Amino acid sequence: QKFVYDFSEGNKDLKDLLGGKGANLAEMTNLGLPVPPGFTITTAACKVYLESGAEPSALREEVSTHLAALEERMGKKLGQADDPLLVSVRSGAKFSMPGMMDTVLNIGLSDASVHGLAAQAGDERFAWDSYRRLIQMFGKTVLGVDGELFEEALEEAKGAEGATSDVELSADGLRRLVERFKGIVAHRTGRDFPQDPREQMDLAVRAVFDSWNGERAKLYRRQERIPHDLGTAVNVCSMVFGNLGADSGTGVAFTRDPASGQQGVYGDYLQNAQGEDVVAGIRNTVPLAELEELDKVSYSQLMQIMETLETHYRDLCDIEFTIERGKLWMLQTRVGKRTAAAAFRIATQLVDQGLIDEAEALQRVNGSQLAQLMFPRFDTDVKAERIGWGIAASPGAAVGKAVFDSYTAVKWSRSGEKVILVRRETNPDDLDGMLAAEGILTSRGGKTSHAAVVARGMGKTCVCGAEELEVDTKRRRLTAPGGLLVEEGDTVSIDGSTGKIYRGEVPVVPSPVVEYFEGRTQAGAEGADELVRAVHRVMEYADRVRGLRVRANADNADDASRARRFGAQGIGLCRTEHMFLGERREMVERLILADTGEERDAALGGLLPLQKDDFVELFAAMDGLPVTVRLLDPPLHEFLPDITELSVRVALAESRHEPHENELRLLQAVHRLHEQNPMLGLRGVRLGLVIPGLFAMQVRALAQAAAERKRAGGDPRAEIMIPLVGTVQELEIVREEAEQVIAEVEREYGVALALQLGTMIELPRAALTAGQIAESADFFSFGTNDLTQTVWGFSRDDVEASFFTAYLEKGIFGVSPFETIDKDGVGALVRDAVAAGRATRPDLKLGVCGEHGGDPESVHFFHEAGLDYVSCSPFRVPVARLEAGRAAA
Ligand code: PEP
Numbered sequence: 001q002k003f004v005y006d007f008s009e010g011n012k013d014l015k016d017l018l019g020g021k022g023a024n025l026a027e028m029t030n031l032g033l034p035v036p037p038g039f040t041i042t043t044a045a046c047k048v049y050l051e052s053g054a055e056p057s058a059l060r061e062e063v064s065t066h067l068a069a070l071e072e073r074m075g076k077k078l079g080q081a082d083d084p085l086l087v088s089v090r091s092g093a094k095f096s097m098p099g100m101m102d103t104v105l106n107i108g109l110s111d112a113s114v115h116g117l118a119a120q121a122g123d124e125r126f127a128w129d130s131y132r133r134l135i136q137m138f139g140k141t142v143l144g145v146d147g148e149l150f151e152e153a154l155e156e157a158k159g160a161e162g163a164t165s166d167v168e169l170s171a172d173g174l175r176r177l178v179e180r181f182k183g184i185v186a187h188r189t190g191r192d193f194p195q196d197p198r199e200q201m202d203l204a205v206r207a208v209f210d211s212w213n214g215e216r217a218k219l220y221r222r223q224e225r226i227p228h229d230l231g232t233a234v235n236v237c238s239m240v241f242g243n244l245g246a247d248s249g250t251g252v253a254f255t256r257d258p259a260s261g262q263q264g265v266y267g268d269y270l271q272n273a274q275g276e277d278v279v280a281g282i283r284n285t286v287p288l289a290e291l292e293e294l295d296k297v298s299y300s301q302l303m304q305i306m307e308t309l310e311t312h313y314r315d316l317c318d319i320e321f322t323i324e325r326g327k328l329w330m331l332q333t334r335v336g337k338r339t340a341a342a343a344f345r346i347a348t349q350l351v352d353q354g355l356i357d358e359a360e361a362l363q364r365v366n367g368s369q370l371a372q373l374m375f376p377r378f379d380t381d382v383k384a385e386r387i388g389w390g391i392a393a394s395p396g397a398a399v400g401k402a403v404f405d406s407y408t409a410v411k412w413s414r415s416g417e418k419v420i421l422v423r424r425e426t427n428p429d430d431l432d433g434m435l436a437a438e439g440i441l442t443s444r445g446g447k448t449s450h451a452a453v454v455a456r457g458m459g460k461t462c463v464c465g466a467e468e469l470e471v472d473t474k475r476r477r478l479t480a481p482g483g484l485l486v487e488e489g490d491t492v493s494i495d496g497s498t499g500k501i502y503r504g505e506v507p508v509v510p511s512p513v514v515e516y517f518e519g520r521t522q523a524g525a526e527g528a529d530e531l532v533r534a535v536h537r538v539m540e541y542a543d544r545v546r547g548l549r550v551r552a553n554a555d556n557a558d559d560a561s562r563a564r565r566f567g568a569q570g571i572g573l574c575r576t577e578h579m580f581l582g583e584r585r586e587m588v589e590r591l592i593l594a595d596t597g598e599e600r601d602a603a604l605g606g607l608l609p610l611q612k613d614d615f616v617e618l619f620a621a622m623d624g625l626p627v628t629v630r631l632l633d634p635p636l637h638e639f640l641p642d643i644t645e646l647s648v649r650v651a652l653a654e655s656r657h658e659p660h661e662n663e664l665r666l667l668q669a670v671h672r673l674h675e676q677n678p679m680l681g682l683r684g685v686r687l688g689l690v691i692p693g694l695f696a697m698q699v700r701a702l703a704q705a706a707a708e709r710k711r712a713g714g715d716p717r718a719e720i721m722i723p724l725v726g727t728v729q730e731l732e733i734v735r736e737e738a739e740q741v742i743a744e745v746e747r748e749y750g751v752a753l754a755l756q757l758g759t760m761i762e763l764p765r766a767a768l769t770a771g772q773i774a775e776s777a778d779f780f781s782f783g784t785n786d787l788t789q790t791v792w793g794f795s796r797d798d799v800e801a802s803f804f805t806a807y808l809e810k811g812i813f814g815v816s817p818f819e820t821i822d823k824d825g826v827g828a829l830v831r832d833a834v835a836a837g838r839a840t841r842p843d844l845k846l847g848v849c850g851e852h853g854g855d856p857e858s859v860h861f862f863h864e865a866g867l868d869y870v871s872c873s874p875f876r877v878p879v880a881r882l883e884a885g886r887a888a889a
């Protein structure tokens, strides 16, 4: 086994072994681009080290061989006193883990070779500056010395010379600083800073290996679901210097605009600087275009290289480069990150350039990007006063009056005000306020903070961790940089897609992509937005290849029509309980309170025509497409008044000696129906089995609606769905009753209806006995909301607010299992139920109607599991179509 690869020996496909950085350095080397020579120590070596606590025995020898070759090539030896070869030691895992692992530059400098470097460069100051950087980085990352100590010493040195930035420090000042730094190292570690260059290198390599298991890195991997056993590669690269004077510098660039996708010159350049200076933002960079005036030769060469890279990678690349005394060097490249809008535009541009095909274009975009493009946005043409910039935690554009506690949020929103809840951080006590607010703004916490997690769950706009804002809840105000005040009642606007925070009201514009899906604008029209055109084309690619059909969860004709405009191929879930709200609630109340058969029949008789009309509208909106109607699911007490409120009413009436017979009966019913665990109680099919006539009424309404539509020349395709089935016997009883009712209606109307009858699979027992259940079901629809709830034993209504933040922070999962399907647990049951169901009934139709049906990652799982369709909320239909296409391409 070979543990070390020269840059010329690798290529871009060896990311597993060489890490992303190493593989791309190798690729550039082999393209003949100017990459400083070097070699990569493989992830395999790292794995051996992490498992056994020692480097593989062959490693030392292999490194020596490669180092010797490098020295030979460069004509100087590592740390050689009169002309030292210096190297950087950089981490580089398969997946980029920004800032999580270690890097050490300028290895090879010592008390002796610093003089050689000074003589060779003709620059004392530069040599001492390089040496102090080495001791600082090495001390911190390899020897574990607190970085603050170096920073403090640096500040003092600047103070002593009256310098405002470190470039102003003199050679003498830097030499004294090196002595200080060495003193810090000796004092803190009990040993001197190592003078042997090879020892420096070996220790740095080991430190990079160790950084794989640093706390930060582990947490990051858990959250991003990067496996822990990949290890990191280590790149040893000969140093080039951008800090050798005005003819040197360093920069970053993109091969096209990562914000819009436009081709052109995009990047930043910093004269006389080393890599970290750009990132640290110590000095101001200039736009890359200005490099043309500073160094025309390097600039032209860079432009040429960027074109080579883009054609070669067939994608936008980002690069880091350094110019050392007029000579250009490439330090890094990778396929670059981009905005959602740019992703769509670049994908179609590359198709037009013939660089990629449609299938590849689908891999260049994703559903989350499409979802981002569907949120309304602030009008960027309007000048707005930005007062801060936090973490974009939950997308959308929200405007409202700032309030600093939940009580006020609720109170003001009840009186019709739009409010933004501003907190330092949120906790479960803030839930009411969060619900009442248009958006949530916090000054603390990251993407997995309580505010972020709960807001995403609620679909509320949220900006969190805006640390430059000082939130003072006692005085009800926030202070922005520069002392700017926002007090309770002042209007603020927050952008959950970018994290930007504005004072005052910024106008909101609808998403052009939604306008297009709604059919209000045409992609082909003249002057059509370029983004809309790109989205239109990518959707066409997806629809052409996808196997999964996409339906919508919709309970009324309006939602159904919108879903259809968005491309839904039917309704996968109509929750009939939503039809029993509002004024009909009273009728349901009468049904629940009925003491006699007559009373009950009267209540059902009142509901029947209303239900029928609902279904007629729905079938009309979805004419020719399947409509799955689910019979009543939730526990009945949800239709009754709140127990506390009612008790108070009864007690009041009693004390005033007012008549309260009805209230009393209601209260008794509420008590009778009260359950400790309603989610596991009298709901779903159980209701149908214990409330005589309830399901029959719904089935009759459905059959009558279908018959009426048929008579009117329509094409209704109704599917009746039974919720919360745990055993085939439940289904058999309901089926028998339903078939009788349907036959009656068919006779009555003189039409044949061909209604299908199926079940939801949302209990573990249903999944485990799917083979039996399929005997009585024409279709299965996986209710992954309840299935997740029952498989994990997590209450879907409570967890997000209670312990999920802690779970996410500890990295137990990177995303809520209610959001993205848990493939190993819930998913395993789905797979088995699919197989068992189809074994019983090969033509069994299979779908999913839980929230997961519109979640990008989950859609891929359902594709692989072999389902026929996914069903999701109307707004997510385009996302599901796109992801179904990506899964199939
Ligand atoms: C489900 O449980 O996944 C489902 C779709 O039903 P509901 O969300 O209405 O319980």
Ligand code: MG
Pocket (backbone or CB within 6 Å): 723, 762, 783, 785, 786
């Ligand atoms: Mg359910």
